[in-house]
Amino acid sequence: MSNFVNQFWASTIDGLTQGAIYALVALGYTLVYGVLRLINFAHSEIFMIGTFATVGVISAAGITSPLAGVGLLLFVLGAGAVAAVVSGGSAVVLERVAYRPLRRRGATQLAALISAIGASLFLQQAVSIWVTSDARTTERVMEKVNLLTIGTGDLRADKLLVFVGAMAMMILLDRLVSGTRFGRAIRATAQNADTATLMGVNIDRVIMITFLIGGAMAGVGGMLYVIFFEVTNFTVGFVLGIKAFTSAVLGGIGNLRGALLGGLLLGLIEEYGASVVGAQWKDVIAFSVLVAVLMFRPTGLLGEALGKARA
Amino acid sequence: MSAAKRLRLPSAPWTRAYEAASARWAALPGWARWVGYALILVAALALPSIPGLGDIMAPGSSWERILFYPIAIYVLLALGLNVVVGYAGLLDLGFVAFFAIGAYTNAILGGTYGWGFWTVLPIGIALAMLAGLLLGSPTLRLRGDYLAIVTLGFGEIIRVTANNTEFLGGPRGINQIPRPPSVEGVDALTFSITDSKPYYYLAVAFITVFIVILKRLERSRVGRSWTALREDEDAAELMGVPTLKFKLWAFTVGAAVGGATGVLYASFQTAIRPTDFTFIVSATILAAVVLGGAGHIPGVILGAFLVAWLPELARDLNKYRVLAFGAALVLLMIFRPQGLWPSRLREAELKEGEGGIGRLGGEVGAVVTQEGL
Numbered sequence: 001m002s003n004f005v006n007q008f009w010a011s012t013i014d015g016l017t018q019g020a021i022y023a024l025v026a027l028g029y030t031l032v033y034g035v036l037r038l039i040n041f042a043h044s045e046i047f048m049i050g051t052f053a054t055v056g057v058i059s060a061a062g063i064t065s066p067l068a069g070v071g072l073l074l075f076v077l078g079a080g081a082v083a084a085v086v087s088g089g090s091a092v093v094l095e096r097v098a099y100r101p102l103r104r105r106g107a108t109q110l111a112a113l114i115s116a117i118g119a120s121l122f123l124q125q126a127v128s129i130w131v132t133s134d135a136r137t138t139e140r141v142m143e144k145v146n147l148l149t150i151g152t153g154d155l156r157a158d159k160l161l162v163f164v165g166a167m168a169m170m171i172l173l174d175r176l177v178s179g180t181r182f183g184r185a186i187r188a189t190a191q192n193a194d195t196a197t198l199m200g201v202n203i204d205r206v207i208m209i210t211f212l213i214g215g216a217m218a219g220v221g222g223m224l225y226v227i228f229f230e231v232t233n234f235t236v237g238f239v240l241g242i243k244a245f246t247s248a249v250l251g252g253i254g255n256l257r258g259a260l261l262g263g264l265l266l267g268l269i270e271e272y273g274a275s276v277v278g279a280q281w282k283d284v285i286a287f288s289v290l291v292a293v294l295m296f297r298p299t300g301l302l303g304e305a306l307g308k309a310r311a
Numbered sequence: 312m313s314a315a316k317r318l319r320l321p322s323a324p325w326t327r328a329y330e331a332a333s334a335r336w337a338a339l340p341g342w343a344r345w346v347g348y349a350l351i352l353v354a355a356l357a358l359p360s361i362p363g364l365g366d367i368m369a370p371g372s373s374w375e376r377i378l379f380y381p382i383a384i385y386v387l388l389a390l391g392l393n394v395v396v397g398y399a400g401l402l403d404l405g406f407v408a409f410f411a412i413g414a415y416t417n418a419i420l421g422g423t424y425g426w427g428f429w430t431v432l433p434i435g436i437a438l439a440m441l442a443g444l445l446l447g448s449p450t451l452r453l454r455g456d457y458l459a460i461v462t463l464g465f466g467e468i469i470r471v472t473a474n475n476t477e478f479l480g481g482p483r484g485i486n487q488i489p490r491p492p493s494v495e496g497v498d499a500l501t502f503s504i505t506d507s508k509p510y511y512y513l514a515v516a517f518i519t520v521f522i523v524i525l526k527r528l529e530r531s532r533v534g535r536s537w538t539a540l541r542e543d544e545d546a547a548e549l550m551g552v553p554t555l556k557f558k559l560w561a562f563t564v565g566a567a568v569g570g571a572t573g574v575l576y577a578s579f580q581t582a583i584r585p586t587d588f589t590f591i592v593s594a595t596i597l598a599a600v601v602l603g604g605a606g607h608i609p610g611v612i613l614g615a616f617l618v619a620w621l622p623e624l625a626r627d628l629n630k631y632r633v634l635a636f637g638a639a640l641v642l643l644m645i646f647r648p649q650g651l652w653p654s655r656l657r658e659a660e661l662k663e664g665e666g667g668i669g670r671l672g673g674e675v676g677a678v679v680t681q682e683g684l
Contacts, residue, residue, distance in 0.1 A: 097641065098641050101645045102644060107644065107648060108648075109455060109456060110400065110402055110455065111644045112644070113456060113459055114402075114601055114643075115641045115645070117637075117640060118598075118636070118637045118638065118641040118643075119640075119641055120637070121594060121633050121640070122634055122641065123637075124633075125630075125633045126634060128630075129630055129631065238590065239467070242463065242464060242467070245460060249457075249460075280474075281471075283467060283468075284471050284472065284475075287464035287465070287467060287468050288468070290460070291450065291461055291464060291465070294453055294457050295450065
């Protein structure tokens with residue numbers, strides 16, 4: 001218990017940093033679930049592809065020493081855009097190949113989930129075979145200077161960047177869904193697909209855009225992950241994906257703000273728990289949270305419903 | 312049965328030939344069918360001894376060995392998972408957990424405390440069933456897709472726990488697990504590192520016993536309840552089927568088979584590590600069940616055989632194994648969701664768009680069908 005007190009501020013900062021990445025990935029699960037009532041099991045691989053896209057940008061840009069100032073800003077924007085496009089594009093292809101044919105045939109949810117698992121295995125192995133099956137480390141992109149010491153915790157520049165970047169994306173998405181025409185179409189489809197069609201909403205396009213946005217968010221999450229951890233591998237999405245899904249369920253699946261809340265909460269629970277029982281039990285803590293939430297409050301903290309997500 | 316009759320299935324020539332054959336089989340007198348089963352059993356027992364077969368089936372590796380592991384082990388695991396996925400229609404993505412519990416029971420009781428195989432076996436089965444009950448009773452109330460993720464999490468919890476617990480050997484695992492006791496003077500039942508045949512015979516015995524039990528269960532009140540809740544859970548509940556109770560039954564029976572297989576596997580490998588029990592194993596078992604035809608024992612055996620044997624055939628292509636599984640799962644769900652060798656009932660259910668956990672985006676699917684207008 002004394003560990004918990006000693007490390008409280010450090011755990012809080014690390015938890016929020018980790019949680020911000022969970023939240024970004026969780027958005028993809030929540031968006032797709034809200035529209036299709038489907039757990040996009042392969043979303044974790046979309047995140048993994050985002051981390052590799054970022055690694056690609058770092059080596060293509062020839063970065064050998066840490067950036068600062070305008071250079072860093074340009075890198076974050078550029079790499080974020082590339083990762084978002086690559087991941088978003090992969091998500092759209094995934095929908096075309098693994099889900100749309102099933103929807104056409106009126107397949108069961110079980111069939112869709114199995115198809116998703118298949119797509120997930122395929123993407124993982126494709127990266128392992130054709131990119132690398134080892135862990136891929138990258139150059140340091142930014143100096144990890146300490147900006148501020150709060151109690152025992154150091155607020156490092158990279159952690160602040162991850163947190164701020166994730167929040168910025170979140171706000172952008174919230175505006176997009178609550179304020180634009182496309183956002184309205186997404187909400188309408190989530191509420192009632194039949195009625196939305198009658199009102200002239202092109203459902204296929206809404207689904208495609210939903211995958212695109214969710215994938216782009218995961219791509220940005222992948223970029224922030226690489227800046228923070230400076231390493232990735234082809235299985236990086238597996239555990240992170242389950243945790244992001246847990247975040248989505250914790251906050252209320254289908255609920256955008258719920259995904260944010262769930263991600264940050266899960267990050268904190270994990271870090272606080274790890275400071276009490278040891279870091280090697282982190283994954284067990286996260287999975288136990290998942291089981292507990294599904295047992296006691298399956299609708300999550302803020303309740304399910306993408307349709308009701310309005311400003 | 313009436314559902315299958317009412318619905319005219321597509322009748323390609325091979326389908327008609329198969330239907331005629333299965334109708335003739337069903338019309339045979341009981342004794343003739345038992346003779347048929349006995350012949351199949353004899354053929355299965357003869358598999359490792361047929362001269363020349365190994366060169367065709369497993370060039371470059373030991374046919375006897377791969378007949379036991381992976382083939383027989385995956386057949387057993389697929390039979391267990393089939394109860395959960397095929398009979399009851401519950402998607403379990405953490406089936407490897409029960410396999411691991413059986414294996415670790417044998418590792419601790421047999422390896423650390425020196426208990427014999429036949430003493431450990433019932434304990435391993437009981438512990439796996441207990442785990443199934445403990446996991447199932449809170450989680451089986453959940454929607455199907457949530458259940459899938461929770462079981463996935465459970466599988467990982469078991470593996471991570473084994474990895475972090477010194478008592479369970481940590482990442483190094485446990486060595487020197489005893490082999491099953493040999494029968495003196497009988498070569499076919501002398502268990503050693505050099506001869507895999509005895510293990511294969513033992514596995515065939517396991518498979519036979521489980522098939523008999525599962526077949527009886529399938530035709531009992533329990534099995535009919537499973538069909539009912541797979542086809543329409545709400546309707547089953549309204550008709551007075553206690554669905555939660557029978558879901559728990561499915562979970563526990565499946566876990567028992569998984570646990571028994573784990574005990575057997577550990578006594579063959581004599582050393583196990585947490586990395587033997589990753590998610591890929593669960594996914595492979597699921598691929599076997601779905602590929603063969605969920606809910607149909609001959610189909611599931613075929614699926615497990617293919618999934619376990621094909622990678623052995625092309626060892627240099629082994630790194631593409633999981634890649635191919637992934638692609639196969641997607642393609643199967645699109646073109647043949649009922650599997651290669653489905654039961655007629657299951658095929659009819661799938662044609663009606665039932666037999667799962669509700670339709671995927673039902674409203675959306677309905678919209679898309681209007682596209683041709």
